[in-house]
Amino acid sequence: MPAAATAPALTIRVQEADFDVGAELAALSAGNTGIGGIASFVGLVRDVAPHGRGQSSMTLEHYPGMTEKQLTAIAEEAMRRWPLETCLVIHRYGRLLPGDRIVLVGTASAHRAAALESCAFLIDWLKTRAPFWKIEDDGNAQRWVEARDSDDAAAARWAKAPGSTESR
């Protein structure tokens, strides 16, 4: 087998452009045949326009510099808590339309439970810690999206040590 370039343990990207989910996930395990599973989550823009009332859109603002720092810290925390080989977060900013990809989280591990749990952890923590703000345009008016208590609750469940990955 020809030597493939192995992915860096941790990949963080904040960008305006779309990303290629298949290529990004394939890169997570490239050259590392110790990886048994890759879990991922792709967040998409939902249509918020009232039915048949034209085009909705969303614009994501962020804090350049702090965003990358926070995403790196979250990913490093995931790598401390679970036996991950590689870990990926790509988050877009700018104007997005319904169906567009917003975020990709990917985690690769020898064990599927580690990959699945850490993927859920990353997206939950990211939603309450990464400095992004959404303004929605429903085709009629713009409004800043409000933070949801359910997101805080989702993040809070990871505050305690995660369950043993062996028994899950």
Added chain:
Amino acid sequence: MPAAATAPALTIRVQEADFDVGAELAALSAGNTGIGGIASFVGLVRDVAPHGRGQSSMTLEHYPGMTEKQLTAIAEEAMRRWPLETCLVIHRYGRLLPGDRIVLVGTASAHRAAALESCAFLIDWLKTRAPFWKIEDDGNAQRWVEARDSDDAAAARWAKAPGSTESR
């Protein structure tokens, strides 16, 4: 936006050929802008050869007919338990090499918790219910892979009703 073909709610495929993760996951949300997130798990063949002792491989045997029936039943159960828009399971059989993809599970929902939890449920249940058997060749000898108690435990945790997806 041109009308895109929407994916069927449930896609089950058992095949010898590889699959395109990016294309399969994109198809899950095509034409449905009510979907907010897609969770997925890709299972890969790990290298079991002792270090530097040549090429290992794995051959997956299955029970044609029953496999599709069981995968469909598992996916239908996931769609009953969580508010999923679409759901995908692709499982390969035949001879596979380290790094090869074995299985893809994908779930799409308006809500990320539903997508993430049902994806974990599907891979856990699939591992204990879908009639596949692995024989590993470490480059020296072949052996049938034994079922693991940890897989039974992982599946058993879903026996009770899942936690409310709202609060997670």
Added chain:
Amino acid sequence: MKMLYFAWIRARIGMAEEVVAPPAEVRKVSDLLDWLERRGDNFATALKERRVVKVAVNQEYVDFDHPLAAGDEVALFPPVTGGH
């Protein structure tokens, strides 16, 4: 009755499938396993560890006390190991 054997049970029996006509007293799965075991050492070796013999009738998992009918498709196999 159509029999299907998979994985190491298939390998030990030395056959992937066959059609059998067990006697009338074979009414349920455990009767069938007992009867098969008496057909030869290959069957006895394949089926001796009952704990790890899984059974599907007409492609659905069943217990050892599941009743059998003449036209059934009966599959015997070890615990499954798919996924990844």
Added chain:
Amino acid sequence: MKMLYFAWIRARIGMAEEVVAPPAEVRKVSDLLDWLERRGDNFATALKERRVVKVAVNQEYVDFDHPLAAGDEVALFPPVTGGH
């Protein structure tokens, strides 16, 4: 001290960033917020709901009693809403 404002806090203040030189008695974050509020109605409107004002100093989240230094980069923003 470099100030950065984001999302509706930026929109209400009407400015994305500025350099300020608060008086010496502004020693911690809450002092800075009090001082900013007195600079005009736009600041008062943007910062009145203290519960939803989040603060980062040098790109790390801090509490309102976090001490400030002259060269700090201080960002004010509402609760974050990224992800999907």
